[in-house]
Amino acid sequence: MIRAVLFDLDGTLLDIDLNAFLNDYFAALGPVIGSMAGVSPREAVRAVEAGTVAMCGDHPGRTNREVFDEAAA
Numbered sequence: 301m302i303r304a305v306l307f308d309l310d311g312t313l314l315d316i317d318l319n320a321f322l323n324d325y326f327a328a329l330g331p332v333i334g335s336m337a338g339v340s341p342r343e344a345v346r347a348v349e350a351g352t353v354a355m356c357g358d359h360p361g362r363t364n365r366e367v368f369d370e371a372a373a
Contacts, residue, residue: 347372 330341
């Protein structure tokens, strides 16, 4: 039985190389998302990156989902 789940969002518990992690993450994510969306892995990663960057801005009256979907399209 799982009694606790720890999230280490700032490297306090585990010292990780964020750039190495992100490279590996997107290398694995690209083919999966690309095949689901019918685009190349590179196009899929670009769409995810564009959507993520867009969500960092201020968009009053809009949800993050709306902003992400528009930027990633």
